Amino acid sequence: MANYKKFFVLDVYRRIYLVREFELRAIEERRRGLIPGFIHSCVGEEATAVGACLALHQDDVITSTHRGHGHLLAKGGDPKYMMAELAARSSGYCKGRGGSLHIADFDLGILGANGIVGGGIPAAVGAALAFSLRKEKRVALSFFGDGATNQGSFHEAANMAGLWKLPVIFFCENNLYGEGTPQSKQAPLCDLAKRAESFCFPGVIVDGNDPLAVYEATREAVERARAGEGPTFIEGKTYRFRGHYEGDPQVYRIPGELEEWQARDPIPTFRQRLIEQWSIAEDEIKQVEDSVQQQLNEAVAYASSAPIPQEEEALEGVYADIHGGKVF
Amino acid sequence: MREMTYAQAIREALAEEMRRDKNVFLMGEDIAIFEGAFGVTGNLWKEFGLERVRDTPISEAAIVGAGVGAAIMGKRPVVEIMFGDFLPVGMDQIVNQAAKARYMSGGKVSVPLTIRVTTGATGAAAGHHSQSFEGWLIGIPGLKIAVPASPEDAKGLLKTAIRGEDPVIFFEHKRLYGMRGAVPEGDFTIPFGKARLVRRGKDVTLIGISGMVPTCLEAAEELQREGVDAEVIDPRTLVPLDRDLILESAVKTGRVVVVQEAHSRGGAAAEIAALIAEHAMDWMNAPILRVGARNVPIPYSPVLEQEVLPGKEDIIAAVRKLF
Numbered sequence A: 001m002a003n004y005k006k007f008f009v010l011d012v013y014r015r016i017y018l019v020r021e022f023e024l025r026a027i028e029e030r031r032r033g034l035i036p037g038f039i040h041s042c043v044g045e046e047a048t049a050v051g052a053c054l055a056l057h058q059d060d061v062i063t064s065t066h067r068g069h070g071h072l073l074a075k076g077g078d079p080k081y082m083m084a085e086l087a088a089r090s091s092g093y094c095k096g097r098g099g100s101l102h103i104a105d106f107d108l109g110i111l112g113a114n115g116i117v118g119g120g121i122p123a124a125v126g127a128a129l130a131f132s133l134r135k136e137k138r139v140a141l142s143f144f145g146d147g148a149t150n151q152g153s154f155h156e157a158a159n160m161a162g163l164w165k166l167p168v169i170f171f172c173e174n175n176l177y178g179e180g181t182p183q184s185k186q187a188p189l190c191d192l193a194k195r196a197e198s199f200c201f202p203g204v205i206v207d208g209n210d211p212l213a214v215y216e217a218t219r220e221a222v223e224r225a226r227a228g229e230g231p232t233f234i235e236g237k238t239y240r241f242r243g244h245y246e247g248d249p250q251v252y253r254i255p256g257e258l259e260e261w262q263a264r265d266p267i268p269t270f271r272q273r274l275i276e277q278w279s280i281a282e283d284e285i286k287q288v289e290d291s292v293q294q295q296l297n298e299a300v301a302y303a304s305s306a307p308i309p310q311e312e313e314a315l316e317g318v319y320a321d322i323h324g325g326k327v328f
Numbered sequence B: 001m002r003e004m005t006y007a008q009a010i011r012e013a014l015a016e017e018m019r020r021d022k023n024v025f026l027m028g029e030d031i032a033i034f035e036g037a038f039g040v041t042g043n044l045w046k047e048f049g050l051e052r053v054r055d056t057p058i059s060e061a062a063i064v065g066a067g068v069g070a071a072i073m074g075k076r077p078v079v080e081i082m083f084g085d086f087l088p089v090g091m092d093q094i095v096n097q098a099a100k101a102r103y104m105s106g107g108k109v110s111v112p113l114t115i116r117v118t119t120g121a122t123g124a125a126a127g128h129h130s131q132s133f134e135g136w137l138i139g140i141p142g143l144k145i146a147v148p149a150s151p152e153d154a155k156g157l158l159k160t161a162i163r164g165e166d167p168v169i170f171f172e173h174k175r176l177y178g179m180r181g182a183v184p185e186g187d188f189t190i191p192f193g194k195a196r197l198v199r200r201g202k203d204v205t206l207i208g209i210s211g212m213v214p215t216c217l218e219a220a221e222e223l224q225r226e227g228v229d230a231e232v233i234d235p236r237t238l239v240p241l242d243r244d245l246i247l248e249s250a251v252k253t254g255r256v257v258v259v260q261e262a263h264s265r266g267g268a269a270a271e272i273a274a275l276i277a278e279h280a281m282d283w284m285n286a287p288i289l290r291v292g293a294r295n296v297p298i299p300y301s302p303v304l305e306q307e308v309l310p311g312k313e314d315i316i317a318a319v320r321k322l323f
């Protein structure tokens, strides 16, 4: 592993900690009634989102999923506007129209969460096609789950990207489940990176709970993409600690599995490494954590006092050129 | 008569049909061990095993398409698509394969496939988990479309769907899953193409589709207090459609409001309104009105969602316009 500077690893920690704590706040705020819709939390899977996005530039783009809060935060999403969106407020990222499943910020290269499994993958290929047509050195990265690799949309998009050698990265977060069904009951292989072989681009497996390992694998894929060498499939092996959605009774979990993975929880594991490998003082870590907590307090306060959409806004903006309420 | 929920009635129909005919089997996402995203299939996997209550990968095109192929080979698959919003992922298989097989083969083949799918909005689920697509599919010859709105109808119509020879899209409204109602004992079926007279009235006809049937009833109760006696009709199946009962009621009351949760443009309500216009215009005392969702994607914000979705007040307002 490369010799990372202290400020870099501390920043990586700040990012994964932010994702974790954002999720816990969102869950809490949903319980308290601030957030009306459902949440698919990525608790346990912070390292894939953060590691992958660290390897991207601001003008690179991502597509995300129903489990997208981590991706969005990692790509620079502001917790304030995210929380406001989850709270269905006018100043949220999508004016309260989208909620968790639709959050997007095109200025940050976040092409959107998605309520449709596999729904965002072709669009990432299309974004890469646009970059390639314009001879820009930008890349697109599509996050999706293990379950999404069973969709036609994935296979069609990956084939096209392989054929045209587009600057796109297929980032599969294999958390061993698609909703309530184990990955092993959904596909005849467990190493999903092997799927890349049939599209003639590299497929790599990485420890999805280690943000630096994810970062390195993604950086390599990004370099390949920028050099015009085409796509890469990265499979981050990880695990989701909470239900598929908040409220999921989780009857399907294999006994002992959760505990096994919790022993490799990306947050405390990386925190410990900061102390042992980089000799970072406890105080310094605590300071980072406090600043994240502060940021989240502000996000929740912002969301709580943000304006609620007005009824008449409902009919605005379905089309570019048909004015507001004139939609019948 | 015993009571049960709409979800239980559906589960009972599935269980009874599986016991009755070994060719009936279920497949869909999370329908076995997870017991269904809405708990409808429940513990059926325990009685029938994981071969006949089959969890699938997240692959709507293949779920529907494999259903088509298995049906052609003589099985009676009942496939589940978790949300109506995901039907489009399997749309080619529905529209170009399932719906066309019989006619385009010169009648040589049947596709006895039932596609169970949830429909409608339940609140703050936003644009990918709230849509109602029945009106989209009524324009595809070869498909039958069921929209049950009571436990009894759900059970009886599902049995008819499973025993029939044609592909059926069976829309189950998520808001109705917990609805309780009387369901007869023993084996019974309800034929397609027979509407249900839910409430007798003489001043205006409310035709409600799927989740809008209970809403029409509520509106009717309130209208009664204003002295308007509303008849409520539930078509139960949109293809085939019970033209007789609809036209009879329209002729009797001379005023009709057709109510659907789907976007009002191009839907089943438009079709029914056109039917009445074509055949009963001379008896109409007022324009035939549609009530449906405003033509924008279903927003997440509860305030906006309520503005977009039709409700009791919209029905009452429409009725008032007719007098």
Ligand SMILES: Cc1ncc(C[n+]2csc(CCOP(=O)(O)OP(=O)(O)O)c2C)c(N)n1
Pocket (backbone or CB within 6 Å): A066, A067, A115, A116, A117, A118, A144, A145, A146, A147, A148, A149, A175, A177, A178, A179, A244, B029, B058, B060, B082, B086, B089
């Ligand atoms: C087309 C489609 N089918 C089914 C669903 C329902 N659904 C939402 S998430 C999910 C599981 C997805 O599994 P995976 O891709 O592994 O992502 P994970 O939830 O594990 O992050 C399912 C089945 C959906 N949203 N869209």
Ligand SMILES: [Mg+2]
Pocket (backbone or CB within 6 Å): A145, A146, A147, A173, A174, A175, A176, A177, A178, A179
């Ligand atoms: Mg998964």
